[in-house]
Amino acid sequence: MTTSSKSKMHQSKTRRERVEDREEAIIDAARDIFNEKSFFKATMAEIARAAGVADGTVYIYFKNKEDLARAVLAQFYTGLTQSAQTGVDKRTGPKAQIKFLARHHMRRVRENWRLLEMLPLIDMTMDTYEGSDLYKLNRDYVVVFDRVAKVAAEQGLTNPDTPLWMLRDIFFGAMDYGVRTMLLIRQNEMINSFVDNLVSLIFSSVIAHQPTGPDNVLKRLESIADRLENKLE
Amino acid sequence: MTTSSKSKMHQSKTRRERVEDREEAIIDAARDIFNEKSFFKATMAEIARAAGVADGTVYIYFKNKEDLARAVLAQFYTGLTQSAQTGVDKRTGPKAQIKFLARHHMRRVRENWRLLEMLPLIDMTMDTYEGSDLYKLNRDYVVVFDRVAKVAAEQGLTNPDTPLWMLRDIFFGAMDYGVRTMLLIRQNEMINSFVDNLVSLIFSSVIAHQPTGPDNVLKRLESIADRLENKLE
Amino acid sequence: MTTSSKSKMHQSKTRRERVEDREEAIIDAARDIFNEKSFFKATMAEIARAAGVADGTVYIYFKNKEDLARAVLAQFYTGLTQSAQTGVDKRTGPKAQIKFLARHHMRRVRENWRLLEMLPLIDMTMDTYEGSDLYKLNRDYVVVFDRVAKVAAEQGLTNPDTPLWMLRDIFFGAMDYGVRTMLLIRQNEMINSFVDNLVSLIFSSVIAHQPTGPDNVLKRLESIADRLENKLE
Amino acid sequence: MTTSSKSKMHQSKTRRERVEDREEAIIDAARDIFNEKSFFKATMAEIARAAGVADGTVYIYFKNKEDLARAVLAQFYTGLTQSAQTGVDKRTGPKAQIKFLARHHMRRVRENWRLLEMLPLIDMTMDTYEGSDLYKLNRDYVVVFDRVAKVAAEQGLTNPDTPLWMLRDIFFGAMDYGVRTMLLIRQNEMINSFVDNLVSLIFSSVIAHQPTGPDNVLKRLESIADRLENKLE
DNA sequence: TATGAATGAGTTTTCATTCAT
DNA sequence: GATGAATGAAAACTCATTCAT
Structure with missing residues (x-):
């Protein structure tokens, strides 16, 4: 590669673009390696090799291994x-949208679960997770669900007693766990059935939600019984 | 632990007992360190020190670091x-039992979540997770839930369309995820509220078909009164 | 084990005998392990196990690993x-005796070559090899050859210009080397042919001057016939 | 090594040259340490120090300790x-050439005997010694002797009954053994005398090699006596 | 910017040897 | 004498990170 070629205006990539290509190549390589071997078993040399750059080059773009993982x-x-x-924008109605989100999430998690395991390893270390870039990006993602779930709630499709954040934890938690057991011991293609059940569960709670007088009393009595029972341990 | 079981009065422990104590001391120390620092950041030297033994001693009891983690x-x-x-045995009725299981699970996971993160690191490596000792132990645990959930299903308290294993994944998945978000950004003491919502979600799908009768609640209250009386004697 | 049983006169082994048995058992086990794995790859624990004693027991009989190797x-x-x-005593005539020694040596070395490799590892460390016990024992062994070779020389069967010690080095050196190459790349059963050639080489230099007379051969055959007769009685 | 081969005058070595220097420095250091202490007593840290590099640097050039030993x-x-x-090429006539080879070998072995002891430790481990790089290099070396010995045989200077490989084993074996005893207990400078005797032995065997009728009969009788005698044991 | 050789702290693991029982 | 659990010094090897070119 001669220096003269860099000065021409009609060259296909600007210097900035080339730099961005490199950065992306490194991130892509790191993602694959991390996902294949987990954060601790992956080595920087391996990632550099996969990205087609020298070991030292990675450190020009990323401060250290953790920083690279964060970028990934x-x-x-x-x-x-x-x-x-x-995907949500392409669909109409909260139920269809949530179903899409569920399927979409499960597929992506299934292909990248080892990548996602890095999150607690990396970010929880920092006392200041809230406020971190990663936290914000994760927030942005769940907000997609939140918006749809809010519409569902407004339409009375979900149980009004369950706060949104809890619904969200149940939604994502069930899927993350489900993906793992599917990977381990179940056929891979139960995702659709899993999603149908999960979504119908979230929506079904409202079907009969018409508390009447005696029901409320019973609920309160049950709650009292629970509390007494737990104290008994 | 009675002293009478020992053959000689002038020695507090037999050699065998001391060996068992040591093994337990090492496991205990390892559990604490693993839970504090995660598998890869914990060092064997650190664990040995915490257990009050020499580095080499750990290797008398456990073949290597992974083996120790498995024991933990x-x-x-x-x-x-x-x-x-x-806890399940002490309670009556599937709903109360499941509520207990949920609270119990969340409390334990909250204290040991980093420990549980070791599981995929260790056991997924083996191609034969099914059949591994750890798999069996995990199986034994979820079976406690399965039995209760089965009763609930038989009593028509859960949605008959949702298979048991899916209910299980939703149950444990929601909690594991919930614990994390609580640790990160929410007040620690939302467990009770989270559990109430999760359980009501699981049971709610049929809430209208077979409402919890007053009989059940009365029975539970009577049972609690009995136990309280016994305790106060 | 009660002390009373030790005082009885009719017991099969005296205390001293039992001690000697143990010592021998340890040496035997050590020999096998050393020969199988070499000095550095053999572990004391392994040897103790093979000898059927506890780790510490070995150190009652031998000061340390090197000392044990020396005993072996x-x-x-x-x-x-x-x-x-x-074997030499059973044969008549230097040539037959040397041939026997050669075959005997090669067979033993072939079975124990890894054992013999320990010698330089152990004894050369000491600046005072001459004078060491092992040196003396090795000396005793080669003396068997020396005596026969001296007779051969006196009978003019070997080249009078070659000093005895050189003949000895050639004799043993050729065999030790030969055994190795046989172990590595040649059929195991070339020992006889190798010996014939080596011995004929050593003797051949004078083969023309004093050809083995018919008398000698006749004498040997007579001696053999005698012994065969004795054996058949 | 000429300076002209370098592209820039102001730098003494190219990067590639420095890398090669380092590799050689490590091998040289390793050779010295291995030769001084033997394979197992030498440590990688020690070798690194002697080579003037960091511990880790050795592992850039050699996969592990065994690999380094192989390179040495x-x-x-x-x-x-x-x-x-x-040396062989400089001399004329098989006898002079063999004498040179003998002296050359003994001098080199005397200075490096502990190094040569590594061979069985390292290569015998591999089931496939034949075909290994080290085997080939050793082969190349003995071939120098083989070629000369073949000429000697063709000129009728050696006993035609002794196969080449046996002559080789006797040649090298005698010397390796001789070096050891010289190192241990004899004056160092007996090499020349040893070589003269060994070579004359190898060549002398043929002096009188003209088997006649009765000689053959005697030989056969002797062989029979041998076999009978060995059976008598 | 890019390189890749060099670094060296840090880890796991082994094993000869000791010593309380 | 016998035991075997405990020790802890070593040693091999790894790898994130640096820096001269």
């Missing part, structure tokens, strides 16, 4: 949010 | 299953 | 010398 | 073969 997760979440939102 | 998880699951079952 | 080699050389001398 | 032996054998062949 950031890229992952950004893409995830984007495709999630795009 | 085995001990954890065994205790978890035991206390779960004990 | 001493036992080996003692036996080697003994069987060499016995 | 390879370098040793390559040099040995080269100087042997050069």
Whole structure:
């Protein structure tokens, strides 16, 4: 590569573009390696090799291994949010949208679960997770769900007693766990059935939600019984 | 522990007992360190120091670091299953039992979440997770839930369309995820509220078909009164 | 084990005998392990296990690993010398005796070559090899050859210009080397042919001056016939 | 090594040259340490220190300790073969050439005997010694002898009954053994005398090699006596 | 910017040896 | 004498990170 070629205006890539290409190549390579071997078993040399750059070059773009991992997760979440939102926009009605989100999430998690395991390893270390870039990106992602769930709630499709954040934890938690057991011991293609059940559960709670007088009393009595029982331990 | 069981009065412990104590001391120390620092950041030297033994001693009891981690998880699951079952036995009715299991699970996971993160690191490596000791212990634990959930299903308290294993994944998944978000950004003491919502979600799908009758609540209250009386004697 | 049983006169072994048995058992086990794995790859625990004693017991009989190795080699050389001398005594004429020694040596070395590799590892460390016990035992062994070779020289069967010690080095050196190449790349059963050639080389230099007379051969055959007759009685 | 080969005058070495220097420095250091302390007693840290590099640097050039030892032996054998062949080429006549080879070998072995002891430790481990690089290098070396010995045989200077490989084993075996006893208990400078005797032995065997009728009968009778005698044991 | 050789702290693991029982 | 659990010094090897070119 001669220096003269760099000065021409009609060259295909600007210096900035080339730099961005490199950065992306490194992130892509890191994502694959991290996802294949987990954060601790992956080595920087391996990642550099996969990216087609020298060991030292990685440190020009990323301060250290953890920083690189953060960038990988950031890229992952950004893409995830984007495709999630795009899919939601294409659909009508909260139920269809949530179903899409569920399927979309499970597929992506299934392909990248080892990547996602890095999150607590990396970010929880920092006392200041809230406020961190990664936290914000994760927030952006779940907001896609939140918006749809809010509409569902407004339409009376979900149980008004369950706060949104809890619904969200149940939604994502069930899927993350489900993906793992599917990977381990179940056929891979139960995602659709899993999603149907999960979504119908979330929506079904409201079907009969018409508390009457005696029901309320019973509920309160049950709650009292629970509390007494737990104290008995 | 009675002293009478020892053959010689002038020595507090037999050699065998001391060996067992040591093994337990090492497991205990390892559990604490693993839970504090995660598998990869914990060092064997650190664990040995915490257990009050020399570095080499750990290797008398455990073949290597992974083997030690396996023992830690085995001990954890065994205790978890035991206390779960004990708590279930003390309660009447699937709903109360499931509520107990949920609270119990969340409390334990909250204190040991980094420990539980070791599981995929260790056991997924083996191609034969099914059939591994750890798999069996985990199985034993979820079976406690399965039994209760089965009764609930038989009583028509849950949605008959949702298979048991899916209910299980939703149950445990929601909690594991919930614990994390609580640790990160929410007040620690939302567990009760979270559990109430999760359980009501699981049961709610049929709430209208077979409402909890006054009989059940009365029975539970009577049972609680009995136990309180016994305790106060 | 009660003390009373030790005081009885009719017991099969005296205390001293039992101690000697143990010592021998340890040496035997050590010999096998050393020969199988070499000095550095063999572990004391392994040897103790093979000998059927506890780790610490080995150190009652031998100061340390090197000391044990020395004892093993001493036992080996003692036996080697003994069987060499016995075989020589049974034969008549230097040539037959040397041939026997050669075959005997090669067979033993072939079975124990890794054992013999310990010698330089152990004894050369000491600046005072001459004067060491092992040196003396090795000396005793080669003396068996020396005596026969001296007779051969006196009978003019060997080249009078070659000093005895050189003949000895050639003799043993050729065999030790030959055994190795046989172990590595040649059929195991070339020993006889190798010996014939080596011995004929040593003797051949004078083959023309004093050809083996018919008398000698006749004498040997007569001696053999005698012994066969004795054996058949 | 000429300076003209470098592209820039102001730098003494190119990066590539420095890398090669380092590799050689490590091999040289390793050779010295291995030769002084033997494979197992030498430590990688010690070798690194002697080579003037950090511990980790050694592992850039050699996969592990065994690999380093292999490189040391390879370098040793390559040099040995080269100087042997050069010396042979300078001389005329098989006898003079063999004498040179003998002296050359003994001098080199005397300075490096502990190095050569590594060979069985390293290469015998591999089931496939034949075909290994080290085997080939060793082969190349003995071939220098083989070629000369073949000429000697063709000129009728050696006993035609002794196969070449046996002559080779006797030649090298006698010397390796001789070096050891010289190191241990004899004056160092007996090499020349040893070589003269060994070579004359190898060549003398043929002096009188003209088997006549009665001689053959005697030989056969002797062989029979041998066999009978060995059976008598 | 890019390179990749060099670094060296840090880790796991082994094993000869000791010593309380 | 016998035991075997405990010790802890070593040693091999790894890898994130740096820096001269």
